[in-house]
Amino acid sequence: MTELGTRLKEARMSKGYSLDDLQEKTKIQKRYLSAIEEGNYSVMPGTFYVRAFIKQYAEAVGLDATDLLETYKSELPTNKAAETLGTGATIQKGSKTTDNRRRSTVAKTSGTNKKFSDVMPKFVVAICIIIIIAVIAYLVMNQPNDNAVETKEPATTQENKDVSTENKAAETEKTEAVEEKDEPKQELSKGEVNSDGITTTYTLSNAEEFKIRIEVSGDNWIGLTDENDATIGNSGMFADGDKIEEDIKGKKSVRIRLGAAANGKIFVNDEEVKFVTPVTEQTTQNIVIKLAEEE
Numbered sequence: 001m002t003e004l005g006t007r008l009k010e011a012r013m014s015k016g017y018s019l020d021d022l023q024e025k026t027k028i029q030k031r032y033l034s035a036i037e038e039g040n041y042s043v044m045p046g047t048f049y050v051r052a053f054i055k056q057y058a059e060a061v062g063l064d065a066t067d068l069l070e071t072y073k074s075e076l077p078t079n080k081a082a083e084t085l086g087t088g089a090t091i092q093k094g095s096k097t098t099d100n101r102r103r104s105t106v107a108k109t110s111g112t113n114k115k116f117s118d119v120m121p122k123f124v125v126a127i128c129i130i131i132i133i134a135v136i137a138y139l140v141m142n143q144p145n146d147n148a149v150e151t152k153e154p155a156t157t158q159e160n161k162d163v164s165t166e167n168k169a170a171e172t173e174k175t176e177a178v179e180e181k182d183e184p185k186q187e188l189s190k191g192e193v194n195s196d197g198i199t200t201t202y203t204l205s206n207a208e209e210f211k212i213r214i215e216v217s218g219d220n221w222i223g224l225t226d227e228n229d230a231t232i233g234n235s236g237m238f239a240d241g242d243k244i245e246e247d248i249k250g251k252k253s254v255r256i257r258l259g260a261a262a263n264g265k266i267f268v269n270d271e272e273v274k275f276v277t278p279v280t281e282q283t284t285q286n287i288v289i290k291l292a293e294e295e
Helices: 003-015 019-026 030-038 047-060 065-071 081-085 088-141 146-151 154-181
Strands: 199-205 211-216 220-226 231-238 243-247 253-258 264-268 285-291
Touching (some): 019 047, 030 047, 211 253
Antiparallel strands (some): 220 253, 253 285
């Protein structure tokens, strides 16, 4: 057992937590928590998860995670850039297939661009001709006819004015009816970063639904909890290509924990959530979406 593991275990026991209690609190699997206490980092899914999990462990038992990681950094494995992004192996494995697909795509695109460049000049000329004809027709139709004005009788002119007034009134009523049916569109705030630097909170307004979708692009630990810290769906490790979809209508908020923020995209009712804190600066991030309070 390492000095770091000993200190974490003592802090846990002083809090009266068992490993099962800590698993429920941090959403980290029990075998990873035990490995941290024993200093057995080889069982971790990746070296960058070591620091992320230790940080969660420390916060859960009331220790200063930043100070702890700095003090015992010599005990921690080196965090490789390829593992941090969680894409090294995937890129190497799929490079040949990707190159083949890219060459095929480029060939198809080149052919399409050539056809488009041949047709485009003709299309532009046709549009210009249509516009010119439309302008000429408009000018001819709206040219004043002095003779027609002189021969119109006052009664007929007044009747036309009455019909025009009625038509305008009807159009106004239709416009107002359409405007009344228009409902406000969904709004998602830009997000505010909490003092811990890990959690960013967004407010969702004017939303009829509350659906969350997470698209995974590499190895990633993901967990969802509601406003009462109750787990939503399944938490754990996900791989490239996985997709998590949860309908959480009826909840006031949802907290999404991403072990590798660079390997996940979050959507709220099909609207993508933009990370305020760059994923290169903060690997592990908590994204909180809460519903706006009704006025």
